[in-house]
Amino acid sequence: MIIDCHGHYTTVPGAQQEFRDAQLAALADPALPAPSPATISDDAIRESVEGNQLRILRERGGDLMLFSPRASSMGHHVTDPATARAWAETSNDLVARVVGLFPQHFAAVCQLPQIPGGALDDAVAELRRCVDAGFVGCNLNPDPSGGFWTSPPLTDPYWYPLYEAMVELDVPAMVHVSGSCNPSFHALGAHYLNADTSAFMQFVEGELFTRFPALRVVIPHGGGAVPYHWGRYRGLAIRMGRPDPGTLLSNVFFDTCVYHQPGIDLLARVVPAENILFASEMLGAVRGADPETGVAWDDTKAYVDRLELTAEQRQKIFEGNARRVYPRLDAQLRAAGR
Template identity: 30%
Template sequence: MIIDIHGHVSSPAELYAYRSILTAGRGAHGRAGIKLKTEAVLRAAERHVGLLDRVGTDVQFISPRPFQLMHAESPAKIVDWWTRATNDAVAAQVEAFPERFRGVAALPQAVGTEPEAWLDELERAVLELGFIGVLINPDPAEGQELGIPRVGHEWWYPLFAKLEELGVPALIHAAGCRSDRENYSEHMITEASRTAISLANSRVFEHFPNLSLIVSHGGGSVPYQVGRWRAARYLEYTQVEAYDNKDGEAPPEIESFDDSLRRLYFDSLVHDRKALALLVQTVGADRVMLGTEVPGSGSPIDPLTGNQYDDLTRSIQSYDWLDEADRALILEGTARRLYTRLPRSGR
């Protein structure tokens, strides 16, 4: 079986019309809500299922579309209402195609709120809707400099504690972007890079040893720039200790950056065969899971190969240096191990 851990909901236009109503009225007209008709959900997701068939994916984990999450909007109540509506839309698509999809929840990460405020919706999604994972936006301010701590900071610990309690993994994925410096796609890769480095240099996994965090889009630039972070770890902890040590004793042993990085997991969503190979070789096959976003930004045809950019299963199956056991981990095994709420057998 082939499991894709990174996909997003395909919903009818009525869902996004509801978003427009919320942002236009800023909650003045109340929550109202929306109930998507089953026929509309089926029509919206039919093409999605066809694309999964084309690339050979059996089951995909779907979440709300990140760039639509509007975490930087105000007041916070409309972010909460919208998050609940989009999670309900994901649940509707899972219900319409129960053999093909599993739900991953968004959180109401409105600017000005703290992680404790997000936990009710997390519990609802997992315990009532049956979702198996959660999406975390590492920058709810959407590119604005508003002082929100990076993901390795203790500010995030209440969320991590609840994730560990519920036994659900989190896919870390940036949402919208309001910065003049970069567009949405650029911001997404920037935040993936910042998050991987922040977590690797943090004490998060000392406090939450059973927490499973997955950095989307292959960890951004980290695999490509890993030598810089190896050197930074050496300079920060080793050379300074040796310089200050007057007795000439060996510096204390420290964890290498590579070992710290391997406390994280990564999806395969880099849209390039060589880049994906570098990721697997850098962090290990047991730390990478198939994630494609099909249908998404990589669905156009690559003129060099004649295949979709996000047909990453084809790349994984083509690596002659990857043995069958490691290939199976990337395509199914590690996802089954981390997502403990996924049925143990079948779909």
């Protein structure tokens, strides 16, 4: 089986964006009525997925995708808690409907209703609601401010209520920011990779996994700069009297959303196969094909297929690691005889 651990509902029907626009308009003008969630038919959901993520997944030989709301639309910089709750709930409910329509091909990962500096009670409540509904993981934004980094590092006690719930529920988090509000940081080309890299350095500096030894975190986009600068992180750890970064690999994992062969080659040389989860983030940040090779940028299976791996390593990257890091996914698959 080939499991893609990183997919987003980037093709959501337009009515959902109309609901979001109405939410933001009501915040700007309190005289406007509070909008009602969009009414979206099953046929509209099928149409939005069948010719997009589902078609491409099948064409590329994939079997199942972990599916979450569109990351760039999470909009955590919007500071109104009620708006954040309603947006997360409706976004997650649409993902759940995709899974209900295509259970063989999708499993659900949830968006959390985070806001800058806000308490995490709503995030914990939404995580519990979604896990009760069959979700297998969550996306965690380390910078709800959208590029201004007003939140404490991921190792700070501020985040502990969420980690406690994650450990109790046995679900991992993928570190994933949303849009950038800072013009200095392009959302897709800088902000996302900044967050991936920053999160890893925070883990190097902190004691998070000593306190939460069962906590699991996936750093997407190949870990940002981490594999390329592994020597820097080892050197800094020694300089600061911290453990070798390799000790983090019981808790920290990386995906394969790296869009050229040399990048995937480097990832596989630096990071053990046990810590790499296959992913594409298809129809996400980078679309189209490399004009030099004709290979779609996000056809990451084509790159992984070219790696020199043993059969055991290949099975771990394509399936085994996802089932181990997302045990609720594994339980669902086993229950379905897969």
